[in-house]
Amino acid sequence: MRKSITLLFPGQGSQYKGMGSQFTDSPIFKIADDSLEFKLSDIIFNGPPELLNLTKNTQPAILTYSTILLEKLNQYDLKIDYVLGHSLGEYSALVAAKALSFEDAVRAVHLRGKFMQEAVPEGMGKMYALLGAIPDNVTKACQEVGDVIPANFNEPNQIVISGLSKSADKVVELLKELQPSGFRAMELKVSAPFHSPLMKPAADKLEEAFNSFSFKENELTYIANIDSNEYPPGTLTSVIKKNLVTQVYSSVLWSQSFSRLPDNSLCIEVGPGKVLTGLAKKINPSIQVIPLDSEDGFKNLEKALE
Numbered sequence: 001m002r003k004s005i006t007l008l009f010p011g012q013g014s015q016y017k018g019m020g021s022q023f024t025d026s027p028i029f030k031i032a033d034d035s036l037e038f039k040l041s042d043i044i045f046n047g048p049p050e051l052l053n054l055t056k057n058t059q060p061a062i063l064t065y066s067t068i069l070l071e072k073l074n075q076y077d078l079k080i081d082y083v084l085g086h087s088l089g090e091y092s093a094l095v096a097a098k099a100l101s102f103e104d105a106v107r108a109v110h111l112r113g114k115f116m117q118e119a120v121p122e123g124m125g126k127m128y129a130l131l132g133a134i135p136d137n138v139t140k141a142c143q144e145v146g147d148v149i150p151a152n153f154n155e156p157n158q159i160v161i162s163g164l165s166k167s168a169d170k171v172v173e174l175l176k177e178l179q180p181s182g183f184r185a186m187e188l189k190v191s192a193p194f195h196s197p198l199m200k201p202a203a204d205k206l207e208e209a210f211n212s213f214s215f216k217e218n219e220l221t222y223i224a225n226i227d228s229n230e231y232p233p234g235t236l237t238s239v240i241k242k243n244l245v246t247q248v249y250s251s252v253l254w255s256q257s258f259s260r261l262p263d264n265s266l267c268i269e270v271g272p273g274k275v276l277t278g279l280a281k282k283i284n285p286s287i288q289v290i291p292l293d294s295e296d297g298f299k300n301l302e303k304a305l306e
Contacts, residue, residue: 003266006082007073007096008280008289009066009089012194014273015058017047019293020065028071028102032064035103036110040064055113055191059088060106066092066271067102069292073270076305082230082261084223086276087152087195087252088112090244096270097218097233099240104213111209115202116192116248125193126165131184132157133175141174151195153255155282160188162196195252203248210241228256258283266304268292 020026029041043051044061052061066089085093091109094100100108130138135150138159142148148163148171161171172185193199215237222231224243231239258280261267269276269291277289290301 002079003264004081004262005078006084006261006265006267007070007080007093008267008269008271008276009083009085009092009096010062010269010271010273010276011085011087011089012055012058012062014271014275015052015062016272017049017052018045019061019272020068021045023068023072026068026071028064028068031103032060032106035106036060040106055117056110057113059109059113062088062271063092063095063102063106063109065293067095067105069270070096072298073268073292073301076301078305080220081265082223083220084257084261085225086254087225087247089271090222090225090247092271093222094218094240094244097220097222099216099218099222099235099237101214104215108206108209108213112202112206112248115205115209116194116199119200119202120192120198122191124165125163125196125198126168127151127160127162127188127190127193128168128172129186129188130159130161130172130175131186133159133183133185134179135159137175137178138171141171141178145170145174147197149196150251151193152252154252155255155279157282158279160195162193163198164193168193195248195250197249199249203245206248207241207245210245215240223257223260225252225254225257226250228253228260230260254279255283258287261287263287266290268301 032040083093083096091105095105145167147167151162152160217234225247263286265287267289274291277291280289
């Protein structure tokens with residue numbers, strides 16, 4: 001029986017200085033530089049890290065390296081059943097599905113990062129990673145406090161909340177009452193409260209910017225962050241655009257989305273790091289995941305395909 005093959009594309013937080021340096025001859029770097037009209041490749045290779053970590057640079061940088069790995073992967077002529085990206089990674093997934101050209105996608109995510117960064121004054125928002133918190137308790141606490149939502153359902157024992165700083169603090173305190181058995185709350189070092197209603201101004205600007213880009217109907221099935229539903233080939237471009245706009249200020253249902261994949265799936269993490277590989281083991285350990293961003297990434301893939 002043929003394994004179902006899914007491509008996974010990571011999001012913000014997986015970046016690192018020098019990623020893709022083994023592929024400096026890739027024309028994708030030049031296309032990114034020309035599309036953005038500044039030297040993104042120089043920022044990736046030489047930093048400094050604080051420049052790479054600016055959201056408006058981070059997002060196109062991750063997309064660029066993910067697309068380079070995708071180009072290498074395409075040489076294997078695999079039959080891909082699903083593509084799935086975490087937040088920003090959804091754009092990489094849509095490049096793989098041929099719903100967006102790389103040139104348009106890299107410009108779109110640069111603007112997305114810029115709009116998200118500008119949407120909320122520094123210090124106004126906050127994000128916490130909650131480890132071991134019961135999902136129903138998190139949802140209840142967010143609804144009771146207001147101005148904060150569960151932003152990322154990353155795996156069964158990890159939920160990220162996002163919203164106004166004071167409201168996020170109150171949710172953590174309320175959860176201590178709702179769940180006396182205990183959990184861990186870790187404040188994330190982020191520049192804005194991503195995937196919260198505070199990002200709505202960014203979504204509105206992005207929706208307008210989409211008029212400058214050419215979307216096409218997808219050629220591969222993709223699973224959307226906002227509802228964990230499958231969108232088959234031929235999905236209307238208006239639907240794809242709406243999903244991406246809504247995603248900016250809505251929860252990322254990663255755990256729910258990954259859970260849709262068949263147990264016999266072979267997943268390939270296409271992008272920097274191994275974050276999604278780690279999450280996959282906690283969501284469904286029976287699914288095999290190969291991260292390409294390692295010395296033996298493609299060798300391990302070839303073994304898995306034997």
